[in-house]
Amino acid sequence: MGVAERKEREKEELREQILTAAKSLFLKKGVEKTSIRNIADLIEYSPGSIYHYFKDKDEIFYALHQGGFQQLMAKMVVINDLPHPLERLKAMGRIYVHFALENPDMYDLMFIKEAPLDHVARTKALEWNEGEATFKFLRSTLRECMEQGYFQGQEEEALSFLIWSTVHGMVSLSIRRRCEVVLADRQDTIVKDGLNAFFNILDRL
Amino acid sequence: MGVAERKEREKEELREQILTAAKSLFLKKGVEKTSIRNIADLIEYSPGSIYHYFKDKDEIFYALHQGGFQQLMAKMVVINDLPHPLERLKAMGRIYVHFALENPDMYDLMFIKEAPLDHVARTKALEWNEGEATFKFLRSTLRECMEQGYFQGQEEEALSFLIWSTVHGMVSLSIRRRCEVVLADRQDTIVKDGLNAFFNILDRL
DNA sequence: TTTTGTAATTAAACACTGTTCATTTATATT
DNA sequence: AATATAAATGAACAGTGTTTAATTACAAAA
Numbered sequence: 001m002g003v004a005e006r007k008e009r010e011k012e013e014l015r016e017q018i019l020t021a022a023k024s025l026f027l028k029k030g031v032e033k034t035s036i037r038n039i040a041d042l043i044e045y046s047p048g049s050i051y052h053y054f055k056d057k058d059e060i061f062y063a064l065h066q067g068g069f070q071q072l073m074a075k076m077v078v079i080n081d082l083p084h085p086l087e088r089l090k091a092m093g094r095i096y097v098h099f100a101l102e103n104p105d106m107y108d109l110m111f112i113k114e115a116p117l118d119h120v121a122r123t124k125a126l127e128w129n130e131g132e133a134t135f136k137f138l139r140s141t142l143r144e145c146m147e148q149g150y151f152q153g154q155e156e157e158a159l160s161f162l163i164w165s166t167v168h169g170m171v172s173l174s175i176r177r178r179c180e181v182v183l184a185d186r187q188d189t190i191v192k193d194g195l196n197a198f199f200n201i202l203d204r205l
Numbered sequence: 206m207g208v209a210e211r212k213e214r215e216k217e218e219l220r221e222q223i224l225t226a227a228k229s230l231f232l233k234k235g236v237e238k239t240s241i242r243n244i245a246d247l248i249e250y251s252p253g254s255i256y257h258y259f260k261d262k263d264e265i266f267y268a269l270h271q272g273g274f275q276q277l278m279a280k281m282v283v284i285n286d287l288p289h290p291l292e293r294l295k296a297m298g299r300i301y302v303h304f305a306l307e308n309p310d311m312y313d314l315m316f317i318k319e320a321p322l323d324h325v326a327r328t329k330a331l332e333w334n335e336g337e338a339t340f341k342f343l344r345s346t347l348r349e350c351m352e353q354g355y356f357q358g359q360e361e362e363a364l365s366f367l368i369w370s371t372v373h374g375m376v377s378l379s380i381r382r383r384c385e386v387v388l389a390d391r392q393d394t395i396v397k398d399g400l401n402a403f404f405n406i407l408d409r410l
Numbered sequence: 411t412t413t414t415g416t417a418a419t420t421a422a423a424c425a426c427t428g429t430t431c432a433t434t435t436a437t438a439t440t
Numbered sequence: 441a442a443t444a445t446a447a448a449t450g451a452a453c454a455g456t457g458t459t460t461a462a463t464t465a466c467a468a469a470a
């Protein structure tokens with residue numbers, strides 16, 4: 001009959017429209033300051049319509065959050081052809097930091113805001129799958145490094161967490177504008193400098 | 206005459222009452238979900254009254270934020286009697302992490318939330334004095350370490366930032382509940398383990 | 411072509427929010 | 441007791457997320 005298919009397609013299109021509008025508003029004004037009515041205005045539908053496509057505001061937020069991980073992961077996979085695991089680890093760090101600074105609001109959404117995990121808690125999933133995949137990627141790269149003799153005397157899980165924390169710490173301080181405490185002439189480059197200092201340490205380990 | 210003084214005192218008392226009520230609600234329900242009316246209800250005053258004591262909700266938030274730094278700094282100064290600078294540095298790290306995990310909502314307020322800096326931006330101060338004092342403390346401790354020969358080949362500002370980022374990264378991932386990606390049996394201890402792994406690295410540097 | 415059934419959309423309503431402000435209340439001084 | 445002043449109030453404004461009864465659009469059946 002084909003009609004059902006077209007309807008399905010149209011429904012999917014509107015869902016996508018909502019997501020696109022929400023994303024542009026979230027990234028422009030912030031999640032908190034974007035109202036359902038703002039989104040509705042932008043797509044020229046009534047506020048109520050949005051609730052036929054998403055349970056609540058958090059569900060919109062969470063859908064975008066998932067998209068962010070796909071983006072990040074897509075950028076990560078290109079390092080697979082680097083043969084040296086330590087080089088791969090450092091490349092991961094650079095990609096992570098670069099992604100965070102290029103897409104601060106999306107990063108915020110993914111790793112800083114509390115909403116997505118509230119959503120995870122309120123639905124049924126006890127797991128944060130998107131984040132887990134990213135962490136697994138780090139852990140396996142680190143394991144390869146250790147198999148080749150790097151980081152002796154260290155333990156895989158703790159070191160994985162430590163490395164993640166370090167890059168997350170730098171970018172999240174930057175994104176949430178706590179870097180104003182470093183010397184004025186260093187503020188623009190402090191994340192880059194910090195990352196290089198970190199790599200320097202990793203090399204000597 | 207004494208009357209003005211008593212009035213002044215009473216005014217100060219109510220201000221303090223507002224702050225106490227706001228703090229307990231902020232820490233219990235979160236800043237976003239605490240309304241001025243909630244605070245007013247708790248102290249049994251009308252919502253309008255609060256605006257005689259604070260310009261807006263952010264000003265209440267900012268006042269508490271300052272209190273948090275005083276708390277943290279008070280805990281920090283006790284390390285001054287440790288003669289060895291590297292021991293002092295590590296003690297700072299432990300105190301910082303301990304404070305963050307003991308007072309997650311206050312830490313959130315101080316280092317994660319964006320509001321206080323919005324406040325700083327909107328008033329006149331271009332500086333985040335509370336944070337700056339804490340960072341200076343770290344930097345001077347680190348300098349002493351370097352003067353005694355530690356961390357050779359590293360640069361003071363970048364390394365200060367890196368160290369701060371590392372501890373901030375660990376606690377903020379923990380507070381914002383991103384630690385669920387680490388192995389299930391390690392989740393309870395991962396921040397402690399990560400910190401020890403970090404100290405281990407610092408020792409070898 | 412008209413009727414029917416269903417899915418999509420809407421406007422209105424509810425209970426909130428931060429904030430402002432004219433009015434009322436309380437109280438110290440004259 | 442009257443006055444001046446500072447403090448507290450409650451109503452109002454314009455917004456919020458969300459729910460729901462009513463309406464509209466439209467493909468399928470008669």
